[in-house]
Amino acid sequence: MxxxxxxxxxxxxxxxxxxxxxxxxxxxxxxxxxxxxxxxxxxxxxxxxxxxxxxxxxxxxxxxxxxxxxxxxxxxxxxxxxxxxxxxxxxxxxxxxxxxxxxxxxxxxxxxxxxxxxxxxxxxxxxxxxxxxxxxxxxxxxSTLPGTPVTRPCADVGRAELSCTAPEIIDAPHRSGFDALAAAAKRTSWGGDCYAYGLLALGQIDIIAECTMKIWDWAALVPVVEGAGGRMTDWAGRPLRADGDGTVLAVGDGGLLPHVAGLLTPGIAIK
CATH class of the missing domain: 3.30.540.10 (Fructose-1,6-Bisphosphatase, subunit A, domain 1)
Structure with a gap:
């Protein structure tokens, strides 16, 4: 780190x-x-x-x-x-x-x-x-609730739990990419806002993909997710920036990143 x-x-x-x-x-x-x-x-x-x-x-x-x-x-x-x-x-x-x-x-x-x-x-x-x-x-x-802040291994998109706050935050230019990811994932659940990222850090969720995010929506999430073993980028696998395109991708297993980013943004190459 x-x-x-x-x-x-x-x-x-x-x-x-x-x-x-x-x-x-x-x-x-x-x-x-x-x-x-x-x-x-x-x-x-x-x-x-x-x-x-x-x-x-x-x-x-x-x-x-x-x-x-x-x-x-x-x-x-x-x-x-x-x-x-x-x-x-x-x-x-x-x-x-x-x-x-x-x-x-x-x-x-x-x-x-x-x-x-x-x-x-x-x-x-x-x-x-x-x-x-x-x-x-x-x-x-x-917390008094059970949980350990370590993301879980999941290198296969087909076994991954995908989450997003709401369908309407996936804007039109990114809809096809999200639909491709949702079709490849094991299951998609809706709702959660920042709480979903906490669940990803506890190994309960594998992927979160969202759009229209402002810096106050994601800045606090990055150290939490990455400190638990995950990764956060935009949909093209680039570091998140205040002047970015508003897309946010979080994965619990870093091995998922190339495949997931490739589904969300076809044609890119991520290491």
Whole structure:
């Protein structure tokens, strides 16, 4: 695994990320299954008082703990753009799941160094599960539920469990590629948002393929998945970038990557 940057404040970063996830959990839980109203954003995705309040609380914690770091959030944009370190947060990833009372949403807290994710936290407030990924270290899973944060061997697409949040996030240019992958996989399941990536890190899912993803949707997932033994790229097998095409591919077994990427994006060659 790639090492952390020289002088990286490991303990302070882990403590800040944990405190941010804790405060988000305390804010979000009282709104769960309480019939909160949703507003539609310009992209037609919903946002609630839980999203906005949790993001404000996360920003306050992170700014107090590590004031020199930048912060980017889904709801309130970017502060501190000049810092090489940037927090990227999604207070409620899976607002549709949250609105319909499904405990598959989560809070995402990531830290980027020079635009590369070095830390990621997935927190599920209702079930009390938390995944913590830090570059160069094995992913940790903190929960009273059973689970070990190690992806499972599965080098054959025909035996693989494929997951995607919803059919509508597969945009038209990528539909044929997804359909080819779904036809080759053992089974396709829908739903999960960030929670599905936590399940992949626990060896329950083998492949996740999605489109229309923003950096706050995937930044925290990369250290978690890769620290558990998996790989994350775009559909062409390239490193994920903020200015990329919005496709995200996660595989638990790295041996799947060439075949899966070839199905999603015919004609490419992946090592």
């Amino acid at each position: 790639t090492a952390l940057p020289a002088g990286f404040p490991r303990d302070a970063v882990l403590e800040a990320a944990g405190a941010a996830a804790d405060v988000a959990r305390s804010v979000v839980l009282p709104f769960f299954r309480r019939g909160v109203r949703a507003d539609d954003k310009t992209d037609a995705s919903p946002v609630t008082i839980a999203d906005r309040t949790a993001e404000r609380a996360i920003r306050a914690v992170l700014s107090e703990r590590l004031p020199g770091f930048g912060v980017m959030g889904e709801e309130f944009g970017l502060e501190g753009a000049d810092s090489p370190y940037r927090w990227v947060i999604d207070p409620v990833d899976g607002t549709r799941a949250f609105l319909t009372g499904r405990p598959t949403f989560g809070t995402l807290v990531a830290l980027l160094h020079d635009n590369v994710p070095v830390l990621g936290v997935i927190d599920q407030p209702v079930t009390g599960e938390r995944w913590i990924g830090l570059r160069g270290e094995a992913t940790r899973y903190v």
